[in-house]
Amino acid sequence: MFTNVAAMKARLLLDQLISNPKKLFLIDSSGAMVTAFLSGVILVRFEEFFGMPRKVLLFMSLLAAVYAVYSMGCFLYAGLHWRPLLNTIAVANLVYCFITVAFIFLFFRDLTTLALTYFFLEMLIVGILVFIELKAASQKDINLRKH
Secondary structure, X not given: OHHHHHHHHHHHHHHHHHOOHHHHHHHHHHHHHHHHHHHHHHHHHOHHHHOOOHHHHHXXXXXXXXXXXXXXXXXXXXXXXXXXXXXXXXXXXXXXHHHHHHHHHHOHHHOOHHHHHHHHHHHHHHHHHHHHHHHHHHOOOOOOOOO
């Protein structure tokens, strides 16, 4: 019973996100800002507890900040041609995940369990967002809402 209710709520949330691509741009931008802050400030400050080199963390932070600006620009200014913009950030997010995996392999011996957990959870969240963004961009009957 509980799993059916949870599944129904998850499906409802998914449908709401897919039907409102403008909100997806805002969610993407907000998440990228959080990632930029975590990578560029928190993880750098506590580098010894994570093991990922400072230069790598700063690069990932900068990349996330670029994504945040792009998505916020799309949120504020996207019009009728929002689909290619949403596809672009979805692919960029996927590239971010691939870059993260590459850095994990490259620095695996230095990474702590905390770092591996953080990066796994980050990629999981970004992966879910990519799925939702691509699903929304593929829906032909959705118009950009002005919320």
